Amino acid sequence: VVKRSCYPRWNETFQFELAEPGGEKLCVEVWDWDLVGRNDFLGKVVFSVQGLEVAGQEEGWFRLWPDKSKPRVDERRGSLGSLQLQVKLRDETVLPSHCYQPLVQLLCQEVKSGCQDGQVHLVTLLDEATTAECRQEVAASLVKLFLGQGLVKELLDLLFELELAKPCEPNTLFRSNSLASKSMESFLKVTGMPYLHAVLGPTIARIFEEKKQVELDPGKVEPKDTGCSGLHRVQTEGEVIEQGRQHLQAYLGELLDAIARSAPACPALVRAAFRQLFHRVAERFPRHQHAKFVAVTSFLCLRFFSPAIMTPKLFHLRQTHADARTGRTLLLLAKAVQLVGNMEPAAGRAKEPWLAPLLPALQKGIAQMKDFISRLVGTQDEEEEGEEKEGAGCPAAVLQEGLLFVHKTRGRGPLLAAASSSSSSSSSSSKKLHFCLTGEALSFAKSPGAEPIGAIALADILAAEKVEEKSFGSAQVMQVVYMEAGGRQETAYLQCKSVPDLNQWLSALRKVCGTNPRVLRAYHPGVYRGDKWSCCHQKDRTGLGCDRTRHGVTLQDWSDPLDPAVEAQRLFHHLQGLRGTLR
Template identity: 60%
Template sequence: MAKRSSLSIRIVEGKNLPAKDITGSSDPYCIVKVDNEPIIRTATVWKTLCPFWGEEYQVHLPPTFHSVAFYVMDEDALSRDDVIGKVCLTRDTLAAHPKGFSGWAHLTEVDPDEEVQGEIHLRLEVVSGTGTRRLRCSVLEARDLAPKDRNGASDPFVRVHYNGRTQETSIVKKSCYPRWNETFEFELEEGATEALCVEAWDWDLVSRNDFLGKVVFNVPGLWAAQQEEGWFRLQPDKSKSQMDKGNLGSLQLEVCLRDETVLSSSCYQPLVQLLCQEVKLGTQGSGQLIALIEETTSTECRQEVATNLLKLFLGQGLAKDFLDLLFQLELGRTSEANTLFRSNSLASKSMESFLKVAGMRYLHGVLGPIIDRVFEEKKYVELDPSKVEVKDVGCSGLHRPQTEAEVLEQSAQTLRSHLGALLSALSRSVRACPAVVRATFRQLFRRVRERFPSAQHENVPFIAVTSFLCLRFLSPAIMAPKLFYLREQHADARTSRTLLLLAKAVQNVGNMDTPASRAKEAWMEPLQSTVHQGVAQLKDFITKLVNIEEKEELDLQRTLSLQAPPVKEGPLFIHRTKGKGPLMSSSFKKLHFSLTTEALSFAKTPSSKCMNELNQWLSALRKVSMNNTGLLGSYHPGVFRGDRWSCCHQKDKTDVGCDKTRSRVTLQEWNDPLDHDLEAQLIYRYLLGVEATLREKHRELRGATEAGTALEGPGLAPEDGLAQLFQVLQDLKKAHSVSPAAAPASEHRNLLELQT
């Protein structure tokens, strides 16, 4: 049983940002921090004051987090990146918006006195003497303080203020993890209401000291408690007047906080078994819970419900059966072949999620080299005569610019080359396609052919496959490779246009080159011969793809199960020190690492071109370490050099770590290990929200049964299946009501601590 929190983050766009470059523009990107820990960096959008990112992230984090901050930065090649401004959303702000925060937020100036981090360990007590009482404050240590000096550390000391008196600790040089173990005493007067203020500062020899944070305590409350000890989070100094915000522009965000109490696996087994039974029975069963879930799912939450159901059944080994049931349900209510799987139905959304979870590595293998080539060539490509800009092309000879006809012809040649390369790569990739994906497409192909068996519908089974493979998987990845992890940066305007035209060509091939698709944009005609040839290639590919026997499917799955799939792979730079001392040289060695749920390995040569940033690697390592019972609670972020730790200056090499390990802030990605209990909890929460609608449906079905109009078939009667579901929901409600998981709170929320 555990309390889990997650943030759904969509960084949409910015507007009216200030110019930071001499060109009158900026190169903005965003950094997202949870309690001062960087977790996300968006792509840089070059030369604009109104950037569009459209990037989405799912972050899992402990319920004890305090705030999430969005920093808009300006990237500089030759100097330090400039901070444009920030938007900070506290946990309380997000909790006050159950449906999520959505809209424009003004950027505020970054005040150094508000950029605090870390915690301080204090012991407070009231001691009695001969007729007097004294307030004793022991300043023990601090951790994760903000580095304020060029050496990447600080020289911290602490000031303690009470009743007009100030006392200071000694200065600890070059450390963000200082230990003082110093005690101060102040006289206490009966009925005193003065607050105790503990401030951390960075000492500087020539400039003013830098503020590191403070904690303020309610002394009257300490009279009753007598003693209090713990780690307290340092707070910013908000007592001074607010800085002038100026015109820093705005950031459009969509942020939703979700808290879940996840019960033990045994609590969810009845729900999982009931849903699995429905899928195994398929359309032969009369319970039809899946059909009722689809019927009650609104457009707004359909993608989320589809993803949760898909992951649950994927974990149970029933993804193919679940999708097959959805295919049959949609085919049963579709009379026109040309509208098949064109809507945003539960089947379509589930299949999209399935391809991203099960087929992303396959997508990278097929599409990666073509996308890299488009980015590297940076050719000007345009087929629409109304949009051709000859001046952007340059000269084909020494003295004359290219004509419009020459631009169009060269563009067509470039696109034909890219499309041909993609289709060839696809044709060669049958064996590389995951077995479960091939088996699912086989079922889809067969179901559609059974539903539309006539000769006039000969192409419909192929179009059904391409409606997912091409229109909902390949084409979106071509248009937005950053969102499919194919590139680290968004494409510039020229490359984006090339990708868009290539995606249109892939869509035309996926539509089997129908007259309707050709009529939409007549200027795509120069690609017609390649598209027509591509249709034949694609049909041949699909024929081979779906021609997978049960034995072959099992063999492929068995082979894959013997290999732990990589959680993360890509290059990392390893620091290699050649000697000791400030004048000795050091360098970085680039190695290609692969992290699986079983091992971390490396090689000298890469097998993948995927670049992973440090926070993504940290996220991946945390995911595979979550079930490690020997995970340390603290560690030394420095090194033991000479006779002491560089972080906290302790001289005992076996000394307990001075900083706590952060093992719970992770980014959700397509190759994450499945979390069966969480998926079951999310489905339970959704069913709880539509329980009233399902009960109304239950009354209708029961009335129909009593009237003798219910459909006959094997398995449970419809109302019996729903009755079982209501009992399961009732049991889960009861389990949650007795759950000891408390409401989210800070790790050390104390009545003595004042928020200032």
């Protein structure tokens, strides 16, 4: 739900699984949400899956159409508006994992043996034959596949070695969208998101809260930004720019200090990958001591930190996109971080002279960044690397975890009992527990790191669905329907910290439980209060749900749980499409 906007932007990606696409249709409906009363239907767009099989994808603005079964409150005739969508149909018939073992074994053998003179690598052929449009997807599949095999560090090392064997300049290393660059970028997004949130989160939150005017370019200072700043004085353009410089320098200093302190908190596997890269570049360019630092910052600053600063919503740092003023501040801060990452602030000043006042702060930041990288790659963490590598392919690897509020209801079961006993106060309507989802169960504890006080086996989870906002006054609540030990069906209502967090939990739960033979086909999006359901007013508490479940709707992005069989299938399908090129 996008509130307080007649021109909403969702920027969300969803994946729907179709067993038999045949005559199916995809219907996208737009509703006007109301806190009180029924939501109003605004229009719909319908896609024929059969048509998508021919076209592959459809993209653009699509006109909204009425639905006779859903009358609009506003009966005026005319255009209902349009919706911008991209719809893509992809054939992903995933065979049993053993069918892809020859391909997986070949790739693993190449990665383990490393780069050998005269040997043609399948990875090299993938890099050379894959188009720029597909390279990101192929890189993500390779990274996820080798994470599942416990060989992602070796994969990245091979890609670094192959990339450095090509003719290249030390100042432009890994700036192109090669398979090595895209793979490292995907690797950081898969393994480094908690670290990114810890480093950037406080500064991003402060910028959104303060909404200060930050501008250094005289050409972008608007007349309304100058003028009376008090009762008796006028603020000049120069003062606006100087004030903006002070704000930006404060944000940059805070952020660089956070980065400088973060070396011990960086995941061991990420540190190991950067250590490999650092030493590979040092060997390739022994006379350019500067190059090994730039190689690290080309990924850490230019492809990880800066994009997250510019668009924090896409990295789940914020629930909504920034307004114009905050967006400009974020853009300037991201540009400053890029200049620090380039380690040549004079080059940035030559392109944009108005950055000159920031030069002392940038030079200080470069010194901080070099010191940080030296500490980041200078400590061996062999034991931690081994633990992470082993855990990546382990069935009990953590897929999702975090603190969730458990809303008290009239239900029973171990989860509700644990929530009731987690605090001495019984007046609160919700209790906070730490949940951990693995390939075996959804467990819960009183706090992070504490011993679990209970668990729900994945085989007993029947559905994971969103709850109507009206039920608890929040759009961040999900329900987990499960079967308790006594054979009784129970529902736990869990509130997440944000809508993106809610979507992550739903996606993770559906991916590991969607194939359960006992999954429900219908559920109640409301809650049972008094003597009826809030959604459909049905009085039978155990009656059939009034809305269909959405087991096949999952997030399609880099934070999904690993599924090596799916990634192997995607690589196999991609290689099939390259048969003509590879010949």
